Amino acid sequence: MAEVQFFGVGGSPFARRVQIALKLKGIQYTYIEEDLRNKSEQLLKYNPVHKKVPVLVHNGKPLAESLVILEYIDETWNNYPILPQQPYERALARFWSRFIDDKILPAISRAAWTANQEEREKGIQESVEALQFLEKELKHKFFGGETIGLVDIAGAFLAFWLPVIEESTGFSLLTSEKFPKLYKWSQDFINHPVVKENLPPRDKLLGFFKGRYAASINASK
Amino acid sequence: MAEVQFFGVGGSPFARRVQIALKLKGIQYTYIEEDLRNKSEQLLKYNPVHKKVPVLVHNGKPLAESLVILEYIDETWNNYPILPQQPYERALARFWSRFIDDKILPAISRAAWTANQEEREKGIQESVEALQFLEKELKHKFFGGETIGLVDIAGAFLAFWLPVIEESTGFSLLTSEKFPKLYKWSQDFINHPVVKENLPPRDKLLGFFKGRYAASINASK
Numbered sequence: 001m002a003e004v005q006f007f008g009v010g011g012s013p014f015a016r017r018v019q020i021a022l023k024l025k026g027i028q029y030t031y032i033e034e035d036l037r038n039k040s041e042q043l044l045k046y047n048p049v050h051k052k053v054p055v056l057v058h059n060g061k062p063l064a065e066s067l068v069i070l071e072y073i074d075e076t077w078n079n080y081p082i083l084p085q086q087p088y089e090r091a092l093a094r095f096w097s098r099f100i101d102d103k104i105l106p107a108i109s110r111a112a113w114t115a116n117q118e119e120r121e122k123g124i125q126e127s128v129e130a131l132q133f134l135e136k137e138l139k140h141k142f143f144g145g146e147t148i149g150l151v152d153i154a155g156a157f158l159a160f161w162l163p164v165i166e167e168s169t170g171f172s173l174l175t176s177e178k179f180p181k182l183y184k185w186s187q188d189f190i191n192h193p194v195v196k197e198n199l200p201p202r203d204k205l206l207g208f209f210k211g212r213y214a215a216s217i218n219a220s221k
Numbered sequence: 222m223a224e225v226q227f228f229g230v231g232g233s234p235f236a237r238r239v240q241i242a243l244k245l246k247g248i249q250y251t252y253i254e255e256d257l258r259n260k261s262e263q264l265l266k267y268n269p270v271h272k273k274v275p276v277l278v279h280n281g282k283p284l285a286e287s288l289v290i291l292e293y294i295d296e297t298w299n300n301y302p303i304l305p306q307q308p309y310e311r312a313l314a315r316f317w318s319r320f321i322d323d324k325i326l327p328a329i330s331r332a333a334w335t336a337n338q339e340e341r342e343k344g345i346q347e348s349v350e351a352l353q354f355l356e357k358e359l360k361h362k363f364f365g366g367e368t369i370g371l372v373d374i375a376g377a378f379l380a381f382w383l384p385v386i387e388e389s390t391g392f393s394l395l396t397s398e399k400f401p402k403l404y405k406w407s408q409d410f411i412n413h414p415v416v417k418e419n420l421p422p423r424d425k426l427l428g429f430f431k432g433r434y435a436a437s438i439n440a441s442k
Contacts, residue, residue, distance in 0.1 A: 049320060049354055061309055068315045075308035087296040088282055094289045099270060133270055 004029035005057040007043055009036055011200050011208060013157040014066040015054040020153050021070050023194050025077045067097055070150060082150050093144075096137060097154035104130045105157065112169045113212065115220030120171075127173055131158075131182060138181045141188055152189055159186035160199050168209035225250035226278040228264055230257055232421045232429060234378040235287040236275040241374050242291050244415050246298045288318055291371060303371050314365075317358060318375035325351045329383065333390045334433065336441030341392075348394055352379075352403060359402045362409055373410055380407035381420050389430035 006022065006029045008015030022029055034043055034053050046055045046062035055062055056069045058076070063069050074082040083090050107130050110123030134155075137143070143151035158174060163186075166172050176183040189195055227243065227250045229236030243250055255264055255274050267276045267283035276283055277290045279297070284290050295303040304311050328351050331344030355376075358364070364372035379395060384407075387393055397404040410416055 049324075058309070063309070063312050063316070065316055065319065068312050068319070071315065072308055072312040075311065087293055088279070088284070090296065091284050091289050091293040094292065095284070095286055098286065098289070103270075 003057075003059055005032060006030070007032045007034055007040075007046065007055040007057075008053045009034050011205055012053055013161050014052075016156055016198060016200070017066045017153050018054040018056060018069050018073070019198050020148075020156065020195055021073045021082060023198050024082070024148065025073065025080050027073070027077055067094075067101065067150075067154065070097075070153060074150075080147070082144070082148075082153065084144070084149065093150040096134070096143065096151045099130070099133070100151070100154045100158070104134070108162065108165070108173070111171060111173070112165050113216045115217050124171060124173065128178070131174065131179055134158075135179045135182045138185055142185065148189070148192060148195070152185075155185075156189070156195070156199075158182070159189040160202075161205070164202060164205045165209050168206060169213045224278075224280055226253060227251070228253045228255055228261075228267065228276040228278075229274045230255050232426055233274055234382050235273075237377055237419060237421070238287045238374050239275040239277060239290050239294070240419050241369075241377065241416055242294045242303060244419050245303070245369060246294065246301050248294070248298055288315075288322065288371075288375065291318075291374060295371075301368070303365070303369075303374065305365070305370065314371040317355070317364065317372045320351070320354070321372070321375045321379070325355070326378065329386070329394070332392060332394070333386050334437045336438050345392060345394065349399070352395065352400055355379075356400045356403045359406055363406065369410070369413060369416070373406075376406075377410070377416070377420075379403070380410040382426070385423060385426045386430050389427060390434045 004022070004027055006015075006018060008019065008031065010033060019031075032040070032042070034040060036053075039051060043053070043055060044051055046057060047053075047064040050064055052064065054066055054069060055064050056072070057063075058072075063072055070082060083093055104127065107123055107126035111120055111127050112123070114120045114123055137151075140146060142148050143155070162174055166174070174182060174186060190199065225243070225248055227236075227239060229240065229252065231254060240252075253261070253263070255261060257274075260272060264274070264276060265272055267278060268274075268285040271285055273285065275287055275290060276285050277293070278284075279293075284293055291303060304314055325348065328344055328347035332341055332348050333344070335341045335344055358372075361367060363369050364376070383395055387395070395403060395407060411420065
């Protein structure tokens with residue numbers, strides 16, 4: 001029998017990507033919660049390169065990096081396809097999920113955790129420009145069409161974590177006025193029954209981000 | 222008839238990745254050389270997000286990002302497979318090619334183009350640590366086995382560009398003493414008949430990197 005272990009951290013949007021994919025496909029797995037201040041020997045053995053969650057171990061074989069894991073899950077368990085079937089659409093899904101990781105998340109990070117006001121404004125401007133590309137790309141209910149796909153799962157951060165960060169740090173980015181399609185998508189995504197059940201508690205996340213924001217402000221004094 | 226256009230820059234390791242894949246598979250294409258100081262309207266239209274080469278246009282449909290393009294090429298033209306067939310090996314190929322882009326190339330960039338000696342040493346140290354992971358991962362003639370695969374193509378920079386940068390900037394990194402397997406791989410790779418014919422002229426690259434190094438030194442004075 002296939003054995004699946006999944007190492008994560010409750011609040012991590014990258015770990016939750018893997019969890020959502022496993023749940024969408026109905027894959028049985030054992031979950032191991034990591035403590036990032038005291039990483040387990042198993043985590044360090046399975047992901048010596050990045051020493052980070054998520055890690056998926058399938059029949060003893062470990063994999064790291066959430067987008068790599070998502071594609072592996074999709075190629076291994078064929079029900080509820082996450083990637084499109086056609087090569088060009090598959091390539092676009094890879095392109096936009098990488099765009100989220102390589103451009104949008106770093107820009108939002110600069111906007112949220114930089115105490116310097118000028119740098120922060122620059123981060124917000126970069127985030128707006130990057131999100132505009134994504135807004136333009138959204139042509140159906142989900143990026144995956146009528147069902148959740150790779151780009152939706154990669155974008156979980158935008159739908160759930162970003163609003164909590166906005167509330168913690170006092171800027172507003174993904175609003176229904178500025179990004180009507182993305183905003184509606186974010187609501188549809190977090191209210192999808194499988195997604196909804198597999199998000200971290202909002203109040204805990206809010207406390208965490210408020211603390212992080214206070215620390216970033218204090219560090220600049 | 223399928224029409225393939227490929228926008229590149231002669232000296233770009235990212236564009237050469239695409240060229241090597243097209244040649245390995247024997248795909249006919251039209252090449253358009255871009256001038257990065259004066260980008261064509263076509264390039265900006267086809268890659269509005271990153272405004273960079275390489276861009277592949279297949280039957281009018283554009284794609285950017287070299288690793289995304291390589292996977293698209295592999296899924297569209299099945300001869301000479303670039304990715305392994307098994308999901309786990311495919312995932313590892315994706316992991317290591319991303320590792321090259323996300324960890325090794327930035328570390329080498331810090332080592333090569335930072336005038337501050339301390340920062341430079343740090344970049345070299347990071348590069349060594351990252352290359353050690355890759356050295357350990359190399360188990361056959363090529364990362365792809367007996368034939369060239371995704372990780373080999375992604376690593377073209379290490380085999381051809383890095384030695385030229387070493388010569389331009391006066392550090393040594395990928396030596397046969399420190400990395401015996403990677404060094405042998407680099408020789409096998411650049412001497413592969415298809416690769417050999419599709420690399421830029423070494424002397425031109427050397428002049429370019431010497432100029433870049435001089436500029437980075439001058440900028441710090």
